[in-house]
Amino acid sequence: MLTRSEEDHIKAVHTLLQDGATAGTKDLAERLDIKASSVTVMLKKLAGKGLLKHEPYYGVKLTAKGKAAALKLVRKHRLWETFLVERLGFKWNEVHDVAEQLEHVQSEKLTESLAQYLGDPAFDPHGDPIPDRNGRMTERDTLPLTECSAGAHMRIVAVKDGSDTLLHLLDGKGLGIGMRFAVIARHAFDDSVELQGDKAAHLTLSAQVAAHLLVELLPKGKSRKP
Amino acid sequence: MLTRSEEDHIKAVHTLLQDGATAGTKDLAERLDIKASSVTVMLKKLAGKGLLKHEPYYGVKLTAKGKAAALKLVRKHRLWETFLVERLGFKWNEVHDVAEQLEHVQSEKLTESLAQYLGDPAFDPHGDPIPDRNGRMTERDTLPLTECSAGAHMRIVAVKDGSDTLLHLLDGKGLGIGMRFAVIARHAFDDSVELQGDKAAHLTLSAQVAAHLLVELLPKGKSRKP
DNA sequence: TCACCAATTTAGCCTTGTCTAATAATTTTA
DNA sequence: TAAAATTATTAGACAAGGCTAAATTGGTGA
Numbered sequence: 256m257l258t259r260s261e262e263d264h265i266k267a268v269h270t271l272l273q274d275g276a277t278a279g280t281k282d283l284a285e286r287l288d289i290k291a292s293s294v295t296v297m298l299k300k301l302a303g304k305g306l307l308k309h310e311p312y313y314g315v316k317l318t319a320k321g322k323a324a325a326l327k328l329v330r331k332h333r334l335w336e337t338f339l340v341e342r343l344g345f346k347w348n349e350v351h352d353v354a355e356q357l358e359h360v361q362s363e364k365l366t367e368s369l370a371q372y373l374g375d376p377a378f379d380p381h382g383d384p385i386p387d388r389n390g391r392m393t394e395r396d397t398l399p400l401t402e403c404s405a406g407a408h409m410r411i412v413a414v415k416d417g418s419d420t421l422l423h424l425l426d427g428k429g430l431g432i433g434m435r436f437a438v439i440a441r442h443a444f445d446d447s448v449e450l451q452g453d454k455a456a457h458l459t460l461s462a463q464v465a466a467h468l469l470v471e472l473l474p475k476g477k478s479r480k481p
Numbered sequence: 482m483l484t485r486s487e488e489d490h491i492k493a494v495h496t497l498l499q500d501g502a503t504a505g506t507k508d509l510a511e512r513l514d515i516k517a518s519s520v521t522v523m524l525k526k527l528a529g530k531g532l533l534k535h536e537p538y539y540g541v542k543l544t545a546k547g548k549a550a551a552l553k554l555v556r557k558h559r560l561w562e563t564f565l566v567e568r569l570g571f572k573w574n575e576v577h578d579v580a581e582q583l584e585h586v587q588s589e590k591l592t593e594s595l596a597q598y599l600g601d602p603a604f605d606p607h608g609d610p611i612p613d614r615n616g617r618m619t620e621r622d623t624l625p626l627t628e629c630s631a632g633a634h635m636r637i638v639a640v641k642d643g644s645d646t647l648l649h650l651l652d653g654k655g656l657g658i659g660m661r662f663a664v665i666a667r668h669a670f671d672d673s674v675e676l677q678g679d680k681a682a683h684l685t686l687s688a689q690v691a692a693h694l695l696v697e698l699l700p701k702g703k704s705r706k707p
Numbered sequence: 708t709c710a711c712c713a714a715t716t717t718a719g720c721c722t723t724g725t726c727t728a729a730t731a732a733t734t735t736t737a
Numbered sequence: 738t739a740a741a742a743t744t745a746t747t748a749g750a751c752a753a754g755g756c757t758a759a760a761t762t763g764g765t766g767a
Contacts, residue, residue, distance in 0.1 A: 260724065280745055293725055295746055311745060312733055343594040353588045360582045368569040486754065506715055519755055521716055526753095537715060538763060 259359050262328055263287060264297050265306060268315050269325035277314035326390035327366075332358040333379035333386075334369050340380040341373065347380055347414070348422040382413025382432045382469065396472070400438075400448055400465040403472070407438045413469040421467055428458055435473065485585050488554055489513060490523050491532060494541050495551035503540040552616035553592075558584040559605035559612075560595050566606040567599065573606055573640070574648040608639025608658045608695065622698070626664075626674060626691040629698070633664045639695040647693055654684055661699065 257265070267286045271278040280298065284291040298309045306321035317325060335357040339345040345353075367388065370376075377393040379385055384392035397412055411434050414425065425431070436450040436458075446462035460468075483491070493512045497504040506524065510517040524535045532547035543551060561583040565571040571579075593614065596602075603619040605611055610618035623638055637660050640651065651657070662676040662684075672688035686694075 258723080281743085289724090290726060291745065292727080292747080296724075312743095339591075339594075343591070343598055345590075345594065349590070353586065353591050356586045356588070357583075360579065360586075362579045362582070364571075364575070365565075365569070365579050368565075368571065372569055484753080507713085515754090516756060517715065518717080518757080522754075 256361070257324065260297065261301060261304075261306075262324070262359060264294070264301060265317070265321055265325050266328045266332075268307060268317055269322070269329070272317070278316075279312070279314050283315070323390055326386040328358050330370075330386040330388070330390075331360075331366055333383060334366065334373065334376070336379045336381070337373050337376050337385070338369060346422065346426075347417055348419045350380070378412075378432075380432065381417060382411075397469040398472070400460070400468040400470050401446065401462060403438050403441075403448070403470055405438050405440050408435065408473040409438065409470040410435045410473055411468055412471045415467045415469060417467070421464070424464065428460075429456070430458070430468075482587070483550065486523065487527060487530075487532075488550070488585060490520070490527060491543070491547055491551050492554045492558075494533060494543055495548070495555070498543070504542075505538075505540050509541070549616055552612040554584050556596075556612040556614070556616075557586075557592055559609060560592065560599060560602070562605045562607070563599050563602050563611070564595060572648065572652075573643055574645045576606070604638075604658075606658065607643060608637075623695040624698070626686070626694040626696050627672065627688060629664050629667075629674070629696055631664050631666050634661070634699040635664065635696040636661045636699055637694055638697045641693045641695060643693070647690070650690065654686075655682070656684070656694075 264283065264287065267283050268278045271282055271286065276282060280291050280294045283294045283298075287294070298307070298315060301307050301321070302309050305318055306324060307318060308316045310316075332354045335354040336350045339350045339353060340347065370388070375387075376385055384395070386392050395412060399415075400409075400411075403409055411430065411432055413432065414421070417425075434452065436452050439449040439451050439457075441448050446465070448460045448462075448465045450456075450458045450460065452458070490509065490513065493509050494504045497508055497512065502508060506517045506520045509520045509524075513520065524533070524541060527533050527547070528535050531544055532550060533544055534542045536542075558580050561580040562576045565576045565579060566573065596614070601613075602611055603613075610621070612618050621638060625641075626635075626637075629635055637656065637658055639658065640647070643651075660678065662678050665675040665677050665683075667674050672691070674686045674688075674691045676682075676684045676686065678684070
């Protein structure tokens, strides 16, 4: 059984590694909003419990045990986010803090009942994959919309690091996970992107916005059927 | 903002007072499963925050502020219990520990969204009243089945202090909240009670079981309609 | 009324997780 | 390559919330 702080540290390590960053003492301190010296102490403790390996000035790696613990937390976090959005009517940007609390509730039965209740979803409301009970996630080929060439057909599958203001903008344009578009043009001048939706919907997105949208390419011509 | 331990203490005081017991240092220590000396310290802290008044050797009383805090916790606890049973398929006896964790999640919006999602229930799966957002509870005239005279028509509205074994027994007999019965007989020898349900269901309950069932009397003759 | 028993509090200690300040180790840069 | 900058660790302190042991308080029975 891990304490709340131990769980927070494990998850922070996992998130950093997932993003391709190194998980050094300093990086963890920033992410957890505590001092580096506190992180040092906790890393020692977690290494002692066999959850991670710590190589100073190089970074932390999770052991299999640590990885499993992290994935369990990610699973719980994303299941709760799904619940909050799909059942309780929260907006994308309102769920994080609450899910952060709910993910620490300890009950195997609760987690699995919730998953089943939600229909064992494979992706959360932000489009991020939800690990199954064994820690396995559905893989998808995605790319940022900024790297999508003109003429491509695609579907929006995830929103990266959605801040309040970004989500507000997307809401305003009626954009959401799962929507399909054709890329009409990419303007070299400002890297903005023009999209054409199914129903005469025509949109222009700035490079900043496009960079936050992950899309999945669709076979051409089939603009409707999956 | 209260800490988890502060919340636990406040709720323990409230529960004891609710049951008509006095909330002395020792009683609280027993209920919280900590030592009396620890309770003393915490009571001092809570009194300092204006949540309760402490009269040594006499007992603790909650202030209006303390009462409000306690009712908020009770509300959250019972809403979560309702969610767990009605939506996730938990049994009566499986919900307490999980609800104990969930009740500490801090989010006004979560609480109210959950309440709305559940249809603003006035009673939880054990039949206990759920305080509304202002702390008000629906009142009901109830009495233990042991005090119900022969010939009376009644409905089971709550199960007091349901242990695993009691709930298992009730399940086995097909008994649940909301069911209507006529009291056929009360046997002086062992205080057992005989009940007659709508559909030829005939049951005998021991005094021990009957004492745990709270019932609401129904106008005679109307065995069907509320 | 006095002595005892139970309830309560006080005093001092421990653990967890944090902090600050000082020190050490490593990498970067000039 | 040596100084500077960055990163990490250690040492000592503190707050929260628990514990044990000892002292205190209040009620009660002989």
